[in-house]
Amino acid sequence: MLTIAGLNKTYPNHKRGLEAVNVTFAPGVTAIIGPSGAGKTTLLRSINRLITPESGSVRLGDQEIRTANAKALRKIRHRIGMIFQDYNLIEELAAIDNVLHGCLGGKTWLAGILGHYTAAEQARAYELLAEVGLADFATQRCADLSGGQKQRVGIARALMQSPEVILCDEPIASLDPASTQAVMTLLGDLAKRGIMIIVNLHQVDIARQYADHIVGVNQGRIVFDGPTAGLNDAALAAIYAKEAVAEDA
Numbered sequence: 743m744l745t746i747a748g749l750n751k752t753y754p755n756h757k758r759g760l761e762a763v764n765v766t767f768a769p770g771v772t773a774i775i776g777p778s779g780a781g782k783t784t785l786l787r788s789i790n791r792l793i794t795p796e797s798g799s800v801r802l803g804d805q806e807i808r809t810a811n812a813k814a815l816r817k818i819r820h821r822i823g824m825i826f827q828d829y830n831l832i833e834e835l836a837a838i839d840n841v842l843h844g845c846l847g848g849k850t851w852l853a854g855i856l857g858h859y860t861a862a863e864q865a866r867a868y869e870l871l872a873e874v875g876l877a878d879f880a881t882q883r884c885a886d887l888s889g890g891q892k893q894r895v896g897i898a899r900a901l902m903q904s905p906e907v908i909l910c911d912e913p914i915a916s917l918d919p920a921s922t923q924a925v926m927t928l929l930g931d932l933a934k935r936g937i938m939i940i941v942n943l944h945q946v947d948i949a950r951q952y953a954d955h956i957v958g959v960n961q962g963r964i965v966f967d968g969p970t971a972g973l974n975d976a977a978l979a980a981i982y983a984k985e986a987v988a989e990d991a
Protein backbone atom coordinates (compact mmCIF):
# COMPACT_ATOMS: atom_id res chain seq x y z
CA MET A 743 0.00 0.00 0.00
CA LEU A 744 1.08 3.54 -0.73
CA THR A 745 -0.47 6.02 1.64
CA ILE A 746 -0.34 9.78 1.52
CA ALA A 747 -1.58 11.79 4.49
CA GLY A 748 -1.84 15.52 5.15
CA LEU A 749 0.54 16.37 2.32
CA ASN A 750 1.25 20.05 1.63
CA LYS A 751 3.49 21.59 -0.98
CA THR A 752 3.87 25.30 -1.64
CA TYR A 753 6.48 26.41 -4.17
CA PRO A 754 8.92 29.24 -3.35
CA ASN A 755 6.84 31.59 -5.54
CA HIS A 756 3.90 30.89 -3.14
CA LYS A 757 2.07 28.78 -5.74
CA ARG A 758 0.15 26.04 -3.97
CA GLY A 759 1.00 22.60 -5.40
CA LEU A 760 -0.82 20.37 -2.88
CA GLU A 761 -3.11 21.17 0.03
CA ALA A 762 -3.89 18.66 2.80
CA VAL A 763 -3.83 15.72 0.41
CA ASN A 764 -4.95 12.35 1.76
CA VAL A 765 -5.04 9.42 -0.61
CA THR A 766 -4.25 5.72 -0.52
CA PHE A 767 -3.17 4.06 -3.74
CA ALA A 768 -4.40 0.51 -4.18
CA PRO A 769 -3.02 -2.23 -6.44
CA GLY A 770 -4.03 -1.89 -10.10
CA VAL A 771 -3.90 1.13 -12.40
CA THR A 772 -4.73 4.49 -10.81
CA ALA A 773 -5.10 7.50 -13.09
CA ILE A 774 -4.54 10.97 -11.64
CA ILE A 775 -6.59 13.44 -13.65
CA GLY A 776 -7.34 17.15 -13.36
CA PRO A 777 -6.97 20.44 -15.21
CA SER A 778 -3.64 21.96 -16.10
CA GLY A 779 -1.88 23.26 -12.99
CA ALA A 780 -4.08 21.19 -10.65
CA GLY A 781 -1.14 19.49 -8.94
CA LYS A 782 -0.96 16.12 -10.72
CA THR A 783 2.79 16.26 -11.33
CA THR A 784 3.42 17.62 -7.85
CA LEU A 785 1.50 14.69 -6.38
CA LEU A 786 3.23 12.08 -8.55
CA ARG A 787 6.72 13.45 -7.96
CA SER A 788 6.16 13.72 -4.23
CA ILE A 789 5.86 9.93 -4.17
CA ASN A 790 9.52 9.33 -5.10
CA ARG A 791 10.55 12.71 -3.70
CA LEU A 792 11.63 14.34 -6.90
CA ILE A 793 9.60 17.05 -5.17
CA THR A 794 9.77 17.37 -1.38
CA PRO A 795 6.54 18.53 0.27
CA GLU A 796 6.99 20.65 3.43
CA SER A 797 4.63 18.61 5.60
CA GLY A 798 2.64 15.39 5.69
CA SER A 799 3.49 11.79 5.05
CA VAL A 800 4.14 9.52 2.06
CA ARG A 801 4.47 5.88 3.10
CA LEU A 802 5.27 2.85 0.98
CA GLY A 803 4.56 -0.10 3.26
CA ASP A 804 6.13 0.91 6.55
CA GLN A 805 8.75 3.19 4.98
CA GLU A 806 8.26 6.95 5.30
CA ILE A 807 9.48 8.66 2.15
CA ARG A 808 9.05 12.40 2.78
CA THR A 809 11.55 12.50 5.64
CA ALA A 810 13.81 9.58 4.63
CA ASN A 811 17.56 10.20 4.78
CA ALA A 812 19.70 9.90 1.65
CA LYS A 813 20.54 6.23 2.16
CA ALA A 814 16.94 5.22 2.83
CA LEU A 815 15.74 7.34 -0.11
CA ARG A 816 18.09 5.54 -2.47
CA LYS A 817 16.62 2.21 -1.36
CA ILE A 818 13.05 3.46 -1.69
CA ARG A 819 13.68 4.84 -5.18
CA HIS A 820 14.88 1.40 -6.18
CA ARG A 821 11.39 0.13 -5.32
CA ILE A 822 9.68 2.83 -7.40
CA GLY A 823 10.18 2.98 -11.18
CA MET A 824 9.29 6.00 -13.27
CA ILE A 825 8.47 6.71 -16.88
CA PHE A 826 8.24 10.17 -18.42
CA GLN A 827 6.41 11.99 -21.19
CA ASP A 828 9.70 12.71 -22.98
CA TYR A 829 11.08 9.19 -22.21
CA ASN A 830 14.32 10.44 -20.54
CA LEU A 831 16.44 8.00 -22.54
CA ILE A 832 20.01 8.53 -23.66
CA GLU A 833 19.23 8.87 -27.35
CA GLU A 834 22.72 8.00 -28.60
CA LEU A 835 22.81 4.70 -26.73
CA ALA A 836 21.25 1.41 -27.83
CA ALA A 837 17.92 0.35 -26.38
CA ILE A 838 19.60 -2.43 -24.38
CA ASP A 839 22.04 0.02 -22.75
CA ASN A 840 19.18 2.26 -21.71
CA VAL A 841 17.38 -0.70 -20.18
CA LEU A 842 20.53 -1.70 -18.28
CA HIS A 843 20.59 1.76 -16.74
CA GLY A 844 17.51 0.66 -14.80
CA CYS A 845 19.72 -1.41 -12.50
CA LEU A 846 22.18 1.40 -11.73
CA GLY A 847 20.33 2.22 -8.52
CA GLY A 848 21.26 -1.20 -7.13
CA LYS A 849 24.96 -0.97 -8.04
CA THR A 850 27.98 0.62 -6.44
CA TRP A 851 28.95 4.02 -7.82
CA LEU A 852 32.09 2.59 -9.43
CA ALA A 853 30.36 -0.38 -11.12
CA GLY A 854 27.82 2.09 -12.46
CA ILE A 855 30.43 4.49 -13.81
CA LEU A 856 32.35 1.64 -15.44
CA GLY A 857 29.17 0.19 -16.91
CA HIS A 858 29.88 -3.23 -15.40
CA TYR A 859 26.80 -5.36 -15.82
CA THR A 860 26.65 -9.05 -14.99
CA ALA A 861 25.66 -11.66 -17.58
CA ALA A 862 22.44 -12.15 -15.62
CA GLU A 863 21.65 -8.41 -15.83
CA GLN A 864 22.30 -8.40 -19.57
CA ALA A 865 20.11 -11.46 -20.08
CA ARG A 866 17.36 -9.85 -18.02
CA ALA A 867 17.56 -6.63 -20.06
CA TYR A 868 17.11 -8.62 -23.30
CA GLU A 869 14.24 -10.54 -21.74
CA LEU A 870 12.50 -7.30 -20.76
CA LEU A 871 12.95 -5.79 -24.22
CA ALA A 872 11.37 -8.94 -25.65
CA GLU A 873 8.55 -8.62 -23.14
CA VAL A 874 7.72 -5.09 -24.34
CA GLY A 875 7.85 -6.30 -27.97
CA LEU A 876 11.28 -4.91 -28.86
CA ALA A 877 13.42 -8.05 -29.09
CA ASP A 878 14.57 -7.03 -32.58
CA PHE A 879 15.54 -3.51 -31.53
CA ALA A 880 17.99 -4.23 -28.70
CA THR A 881 21.04 -2.83 -30.47
CA GLN A 882 19.21 0.02 -32.19
CA ARG A 883 20.03 3.58 -31.11
CA CYS A 884 17.11 5.06 -29.22
CA ALA A 885 17.30 8.13 -31.46
CA ASP A 886 16.13 5.91 -34.34
CA LEU A 887 13.09 4.49 -32.53
CA SER A 888 9.52 5.80 -32.76
CA GLY A 889 7.90 7.53 -29.78
CA GLY A 890 5.92 4.43 -28.86
CA GLN A 891 9.03 2.27 -29.04
CA LYS A 892 10.97 4.75 -26.90
CA GLN A 893 8.27 4.65 -24.26
CA ARG A 894 8.41 0.85 -24.24
CA VAL A 895 12.19 1.05 -23.72
CA GLY A 896 11.40 3.40 -20.81
CA ILE A 897 9.04 0.80 -19.37
CA ALA A 898 11.63 -1.99 -19.78
CA ARG A 899 14.18 0.24 -18.01
CA ALA A 900 11.75 0.76 -15.13
CA LEU A 901 11.11 -3.00 -14.95
CA MET A 902 14.85 -3.66 -14.73
CA GLN A 903 14.74 -2.49 -11.11
CA SER A 904 11.90 -4.94 -10.30
CA PRO A 905 9.77 -2.13 -8.91
CA GLU A 906 6.74 -2.45 -6.66
CA VAL A 907 5.33 0.78 -8.08
CA ILE A 908 5.73 2.52 -11.44
CA LEU A 909 4.98 6.25 -11.62
CA CYS A 910 4.03 7.42 -15.11
CA ASP A 911 4.12 11.16 -15.78
CA GLU A 912 1.89 11.73 -18.81
CA PRO A 913 3.40 8.72 -20.61
CA ILE A 914 1.18 8.99 -23.69
CA ALA A 915 1.10 12.76 -24.19
CA SER A 916 3.44 12.54 -27.19
CA LEU A 917 2.08 9.31 -28.69
CA ASP A 918 -0.31 8.49 -31.54
CA PRO A 919 -3.47 6.42 -30.81
CA ALA A 920 -1.91 3.05 -31.72
CA SER A 921 1.15 3.64 -29.52
CA THR A 922 -1.10 4.99 -26.76
CA GLN A 923 -3.07 1.76 -26.83
CA ALA A 924 0.11 -0.36 -26.79
CA VAL A 925 1.63 1.53 -23.84
CA MET A 926 -1.57 1.64 -21.77
CA THR A 927 -2.25 -2.07 -22.40
CA LEU A 928 1.29 -2.87 -21.31
CA LEU A 929 0.84 -0.84 -18.11
CA GLY A 930 -2.43 -2.70 -17.47
CA ASP A 931 -0.65 -6.04 -17.89
CA LEU A 932 2.03 -4.98 -15.40
CA ALA A 933 -0.68 -4.04 -12.90
CA LYS A 934 -2.19 -7.51 -13.30
CA ARG A 935 1.22 -8.93 -12.39
CA GLY A 936 1.13 -7.00 -9.12
CA ILE A 937 3.03 -3.79 -9.92
CA MET A 938 1.12 -0.74 -8.73
CA ILE A 939 0.72 1.68 -11.64
CA ILE A 940 0.06 5.38 -10.98
CA VAL A 941 -0.37 7.43 -14.12
CA ASN A 942 -0.94 11.15 -14.70
CA LEU A 943 -3.27 11.63 -17.64
CA HIS A 944 -4.87 14.53 -19.45
CA GLN A 945 -7.33 12.39 -21.40
CA VAL A 946 -10.42 11.36 -19.43
CA ASP A 947 -11.41 8.81 -22.08
CA ILE A 948 -8.07 7.01 -21.74
CA ALA A 949 -8.35 7.09 -17.94
CA ARG A 950 -11.83 5.57 -18.20
CA GLN A 951 -10.67 2.89 -20.59
CA TYR A 952 -7.55 1.70 -18.75
CA ALA A 953 -7.68 2.73 -15.08
CA ASP A 954 -9.18 0.76 -12.20
CA HIS A 955 -9.19 3.80 -9.91
CA ILE A 956 -9.33 7.53 -10.47
CA VAL A 957 -7.89 10.28 -8.32
CA GLY A 958 -9.21 13.70 -9.37
CA VAL A 959 -7.21 16.80 -8.44
CA ASN A 960 -8.33 20.40 -8.53
CA GLN A 961 -6.24 23.30 -7.24
CA GLY A 962 -4.00 21.05 -5.17
CA ARG A 963 -6.84 19.18 -3.51
CA ILE A 964 -8.27 15.70 -4.02
CA VAL A 965 -11.86 16.16 -5.19
CA PHE A 966 -12.53 12.60 -6.36
CA ASP A 967 -11.07 9.27 -5.25
CA GLY A 968 -12.79 6.08 -6.27
CA PRO A 969 -13.30 3.29 -8.75
CA THR A 970 -13.42 4.32 -12.40
CA ALA A 971 -17.08 3.28 -12.63
CA GLY A 972 -17.90 6.10 -10.20
CA LEU A 973 -16.50 8.82 -12.46
CA ASN A 974 -19.85 10.36 -13.33
CA ASP A 975 -20.74 13.84 -14.62
CA ALA A 976 -20.86 15.32 -11.11
CA ALA A 977 -17.39 13.97 -10.34
CA LEU A 978 -16.04 15.35 -13.62
CA ALA A 979 -17.62 18.72 -12.91
CA ALA A 980 -15.86 18.81 -9.54
CA ILE A 981 -12.52 17.75 -11.00
CA TYR A 982 -12.58 20.24 -13.85
CA ALA A 983 -14.31 23.06 -11.96
CA LYS A 984 -12.64 26.48 -12.17
CA GLU A 985 -12.96 26.89 -8.40
CA ALA A 986 -11.76 24.11 -6.11
CA VAL A 987 -14.49 21.94 -4.63
CA ALA A 988 -13.71 20.41 -1.25
CA GLU A 989 -13.61 16.62 -1.00
CA ASP A 990 -16.52 16.56 1.43
CA ALA A 991 -18.57 19.28 -0.30
Ligand SMILES: Nc1ncnc2c1ncn2[C@@H]1O[C@H](COP(=O)(O)OP(=O)(O)OP(=O)(O)O)[C@@H](O)[C@H]1O
Pocket residue numbers: 753754755757758759776777778779780781782783784785
Ligand atom coordinates in the same frame (compact mmCIF):
# COMPACT_ATOMS: atom_id res chain seq x y z
N1 LIG B 1 8.81 24.40 -9.91
C1 LIG B 1 7.74 25.15 -9.68
N2 LIG B 1 7.86 26.40 -9.22
C2 LIG B 1 6.78 27.16 -8.97
N3 LIG B 1 5.51 26.76 -9.14
C3 LIG B 1 5.32 25.53 -9.61
C4 LIG B 1 6.41 24.65 -9.91
N4 LIG B 1 5.92 23.47 -10.35
C5 LIG B 1 4.57 23.61 -10.33
N5 LIG B 1 4.21 24.82 -9.90
C6 LIG B 1 2.84 25.31 -9.71
O1 LIG B 1 2.16 24.40 -8.86
C7 LIG B 1 0.83 24.16 -9.33
C8 LIG B 1 0.66 22.68 -9.64
O2 LIG B 1 1.52 22.35 -10.74
P1 LIG B 1 1.64 20.87 -11.34
O3 LIG B 1 2.71 20.91 -12.38
O4 LIG B 1 1.77 19.90 -10.24
O5 LIG B 1 0.20 20.70 -12.03
P2 LIG B 1 -0.28 19.65 -13.13
O6 LIG B 1 -1.66 19.27 -12.75
O7 LIG B 1 0.71 18.57 -13.26
O8 LIG B 1 -0.30 20.54 -14.45
P3 LIG B 1 -0.13 20.12 -15.99
O9 LIG B 1 -1.29 19.23 -16.30
O10 LIG B 1 -0.22 21.44 -16.71
O11 LIG B 1 1.20 19.45 -16.13
C9 LIG B 1 0.64 25.09 -10.53
O12 LIG B 1 0.07 26.29 -10.07
C10 LIG B 1 2.05 25.33 -11.01
O13 LIG B 1 2.15 26.58 -11.66
